[in-house]
Amino acid sequence: QPFVAEPVTAVTDDLILVEGQADALSLAQVGLRAIALCGLTPGDLDLSGVSHVAFDDDDAGRAKALETALSIDPTVRLAFWPGHKDANAALQAGYTIDHYCVDLDAAQPAIMHLAMAARNAKGDERAELIRQFFTYYADLDEIIATDWKPDLAAQLCGGVQQFNRLHKAQQKEAEDGEHASPERYEYAAAGVAGGRIWEQLVVANDDGTRRSLYAIRTPDGAIKYASSVEVGNITYLPFPADLGVVRADVVLFPDSVDDIGTQAQLVRDIQKFIHKYLDIDPFYERLAAYYVMFTWMYDAFENLPYLRALGDYGTGKTRFLQTIGIICYRPMFVSGASTVSPIFRLIDMFRGTLIIDEADFGNSDAEAEIIKIFNVGYYRGGVVLRSEADPESKGDKYSPATYDVFGPKMLATRRPFTDRATESRCLTKRMTTARPRPGIPYTLGEEFRREARRLRNRLLRYRLENHRPIDIDQALADESVEPRLNQVTMALKTIVDSDEMRADIDTFIRAYNENLIADRQMTLPALIVQALAETHFNKRTNVLGEDARDFTLKGLADTAQKIVAELDPDTRVTAKRVATILSEELGMPRRGVCNRTRRAVVLYEESELKALMARYGI
Structure with missing residues (x-):
């Protein structure tokens, strides 16, 4: 997280960006406002108020300071403390507020430093720096550009006449389109960068339409909302609410960030929801509740199992997927897919939980493709290669295309997989033809969807508050249960917030493991x-x-x-x-x-x- 150092009484309005916390504290001690990156990249933060960048006074520090200042604004100034490596070293050597202010006043803007760097460079490097200079120069306020032009010309090429010729040549190149802007836009349902994590919401408007936006957890833990997120030169946008798969609820999103209460209460409420709409035994209810929570944190782990309902027609497999799947992380319902191709694209685009009904496709080629997704998609970095038509060749040539299929999956099948590797990755519930218990609704209406939406909103808060790089403690493994069960429970025990919940998970999973063994003993x-x-x-x-x-x-x-x-x-x-x-x-x-x-x-x-x-x- 960034470190903000605010003095009791600020001597100036300047805001100085430094690298480390010690430098920020040193400046605040004499009355200067400062913010320290503390390992973050500038593109991860809103630095629009920064007036000076003051990094270490060495070759690497100067280069980084110039790059950082230009990424904020070409008018941001580069400050150095002559004879001292950084602000902290200067303070220890006896610097006072007067010394710092003199150096701040003498600081040159970043675009001036870029002009000096271009003047001293040679060959292709000089040409590239000149192009960069005029790109930033074009963004300057007209009054500032006119006022600074003589000094910039002196630093860049020695005089205004040569400056004008260079400027004209660069403008012609830009008009010819030889050097397009490096900025770009990308659609993404979520992202993590520099202490921030953002997730797409789809929110209803008063007129009945819907709109997309991001819920963002900032490095200081606050929750904010925005229509886009900028990281470096990339602007991320949420998928439009009128996109076909979003409009048709093929992919589901939360619409708010709600309070979760305690984690234990969240688990109980998930289990109550499953119990209300689905008739399965209490053991599997609890496993399903834990798996739902696991899906909302899956990308913090290296591998994962799948949840599977196995049974004949009319045994409740579809209800199993609907009830549990609708509260998983960004569920993607693909039972209506006529081919496998859109499934690859959906997983790669939205990175959510795949919900696939009747996964034992009758077409053997389709089944082979599905098996690839299951066999590769259980570990981080799992990529499927497909041959697809090159759009530039009008279908005459084919090129390899990659699809990242890593992610949680729920599936329903009528028979076990013939591929034993696939079968071993499933936490399976065998469904029976018995009538459901009294009280379970025959149809799932608006109340069901409303309750599911509220749970997704609470689970989103759970993700935003708890998502972080996680190293699983191998001591959490329970050697008495199967490895695939440990994959889920070790991950959950790492992220739950109480010893009581960890003990509850251990008790449950041992009983579930005994049931698996009892089933196998009859085979x-x-x-x-x-x-x-x-x-x-x-x-x-x-x-x-x-x-x-x-x-x-x-x-x-x-x-x-x-x-x-x-x-x-x-x-x-x-x-x-x-x-x-x-x-x-x-x-x-x-x-x-x-x-x-x-x-x-x-x-x-x-x-x-x-x-x-x-x-x-x-």
Whole structure:
């Protein structure tokens, strides 16, 4: 954050920009107003009131001071304290207010320093500095430009006549368009720079129309509103409210920044909202509430899991996505997409939470594209490359296009993914065909949308107040639960504000992890792991003292068949099925040959087996 040093009684109206806090305090001590960057870049702050820039008196400091002053206004003056590196060193050497004022009065404007730099440069560097000089000169007030012209001409080229010739040549180049303005505009739904964070709002007008603006948290923690944000030479604008995907509520935004109360109360209110409109068990209600909060801070972390509803038609998957998705961070509902192309663009443009219904596309090509998004989009920097027509070639040539697809995602599918990597990244709720409990509305109307909007407004405040670079403390990991659960809970435990909430998260996630293990214990992979464990730990020998344990695929299949017969006598376990599950689902593809029987046996490390036993609760 910048440091503002205001003296009790200011001697002058000057406002001096310095680099460090010590310099600002030194100037304030003698009665001068100062502001210190403290590591920020000038483009991150409103410096319109600065009259002088006083950085360190060395080559790097002078160059930086000139660049900074020009970025504020070419009339801002560069101040130095002769014989001293900075304001603090000057004060320690005995400088008084009179000494500082003499040096401030002698300070030259930035455009004068630029003229001197251009005069001393050579070749291409000189030509570029002259172009820069006349760009800033054109922005001067007409009276100031006329008054300063003789002195500027003397510094730049030695006289007014040569100055006029250079000026005319630069004007002609500008008219020919050879040196366009470096300023540019970009649309962005949010941004972070120099201690500021801004988020787009879409607000209703009195006449029923809507408008877009930014809610900005300043470096000092205040919340302000603006129609644009400037960072260096870039002006960021919110996406227009009449943009198709915004107007149609494909992408949703908050419309205000509301108070959240305590974080614990916010979690409870999110869970109450989910409970009111969706029939799922309390465990998953709480997980969903935590995941919603996680989405509002996702860009502070390196990777993330997805939330998934799995079930047949009519089991409530769509209601699951509507209820939870509508309060996630900048939800993007793409169930109406006829192709995959707009999905790539939406994620890259808005960087929100992807909500995708019936994600198991019937088209195999579309499914492959969706799988790419899921497999790449769980880690920071995840980029998908696509070949797209080059607009300048009228469709005759294609160029690679990149899409950043990192971000939280909610999805609903009728069947598990065939890609095991994708499947492993989902926190899955299996939906049933049971009727919802009494009291759940059959339709979601205006009251639902109004409550969701209020929660999004509170969650926006939560993001603005808590967003910062975060290093996750590895000590927060709970080794008793799965890594993908730790991804969510470690992140949440890092950003929640009370030990009580951390303990509550631990209690919940352990219970949820036990449910996952219980579900797996009834699967065939779990039974094969159990068969392998029984064979491994039931050490026995033959009459010759040789190891008599049977690690062949046939032997493991027979052991698994005995176990499964107690649960489902109709299920048949074959050696081929055991081989497939070991290789494709359990990660045990290695085979060897038994020295005694010369038959193929399964090879593994005991640590691998113990890890699988822990995973399946055996």
